[in-house]
Amino acid sequence: MVSIDVWNAAVDFPIFDAKSRSLKKTVLGKTGGKIGTDNKVPIIEALHDINLSLRHGQRVALVGHNGAGKSTLLRLLSGIYEPTRGHARIEGKVAPVFDLGVGMDPEISGLENIIIRGLFLGMSRKQMEKRIDDIADFSELGRYLEMPLRTYSTGMRVRLALGVVTSIDPEILLLDEGIGAVDSEFLDKAKGRLTELVKRSGLLVFASHSDEFLAELCDSAIWMEKGGIKEQGSLREVLTHYKGKDPFENLSPKALERMRQNESDPTATIGSNET
Numbered sequence: 001m002v003s004i005d006v007w008n009a010a011v012d013f014p015i016f017d018a019k020s021r022s023l024k025k026t027v028l029g030k031t032g033g034k035i036g037t038d039n040k041v042p043i044i045e046a047l048h049d050i051n052l053s054l055r056h057g058q059r060v061a062l063v064g065h066n067g068a069g070k071s072t073l074l075r076l077l078s079g080i081y082e083p084t085r086g087h088a089r090i091e092g093k094v095a096p097v098f099d100l101g102v103g104m105d106p107e108i109s110g111l112e113n114i115i116i117r118g119l120f121l122g123m124s125r126k127q128m129e130k131r132i133d134d135i136a137d138f139s140e141l142g143r144y145l146e147m148p149l150r151t152y153s154t155g156m157r158v159r160l161a162l163g164v165v166t167s168i169d170p171e172i173l174l175l176d177e178g179i180g181a182v183d184s185e186f187l188d189k190a191k192g193r194l195t196e197l198v199k200r201s202g203l204l205v206f207a208s209h210s211d212e213f214l215a216e217l218c219d220s221a222i223w224m225e226k227g228g229i230k231e232q233g234s235l236r237e238v239l240t241h242y243k244g245k246d247p248f249e250n251l252s253p254k255a256l257e258r259m260r261q262n263e264s265d266p267t268a269t270i271g272s273n274e275t
């Protein structure tokens with residue numbers, strides 16, 4: 001059974017090299033987790049009081065302002081971060097897709113990188129070898145696949161990384177938006193593959209600032225603010241409260257159709273556990 005359960009979890013970062021010089025004018029920061037100053041070493045409270053229960057079939061959007069804790073929560077849900085306090089239990093094979101470049105080696109060829117990156121995402125060498133032709137086709141990199149990755153432009157690297165990421169079969173897919181460097185024609189092609197990937201995955205949590213993308217991929221949402229969960233519920237409801245107006249009024253017909261399908265899906269709710 002694919003599931004993620006988190007109880008009363010917090011993630012702190014002690015900052016050992018913080019500068020103590022005060023700013024001339026202190027303005028109340030709107031972004032970021034709380035900075036505790038009780039100790040000698042300042043502590044950034046990136047997440048606090050997180051309680052979550054996610055199950056197979058859920059497609060959860062993660063929204064919130066810069067520094068609200070979305071990326072940190074994704075790292076907690078992937079097991080990369082242990083909670084400083086509280087507990088997290090993750091059942092299922094996790095594919096964390098935060099930084100498309102992670103797991104890539106500039107000194108080896110694109111082909112070898114496909115295998116390495118696949119292993120990093122929980123696939124076996126055999127499974128990746130079967131997918132090489134498909135990834136080569138999608139990335140349109142041709143003979144460059146035989147060249148070391150350091151010879152690629154940024155966009156070429158993203159093409160390769162997206163090709164690999166969208167070819168896997170994850171049980172739990174944790175996506176952080178970060179696919180800006182490709183041209184728009186290629187991004188459209190990637191969106192189709194991403195949608196297919198999401199359909200294949202058991203459980204999705206997707207942090208993004210793009211309403212259109214969230215409407216296409218997600219059915220429910222979590223709104224993060226200052227390291228805590230402010231609201232969770234249906235995608236449209238949470239986004240409307242977060243933005244102060246219904247963001248779906250001006251969506252494309254395709255995104256709206258996808259959203260209507262999600263709303264009629266009985267699995268489109270977020271479970272919550274007792275604390």
Ligand SMILES: Nc1ncnc2c1ncn2[C@@H]1O[C@H](COP(=O)(O)OP(=O)(O)OP(=O)(O)O)[C@@H](O)[C@H]1O
Pocket residue numbers: 013031032033034044045046064065066067068069070071072073
């Ligand atoms: N490695 C780290 N060391 C110290 N503080 C961190 C670290 N990672 C995150 N933080 C802090 O934790 C808080 C949450 O950051 P996080 O990256 O999770 O926000 P986010 O919601 O993903 O923001 P954005 O939308 O800007 O990507 C911020 O206050 C940030 O300064």
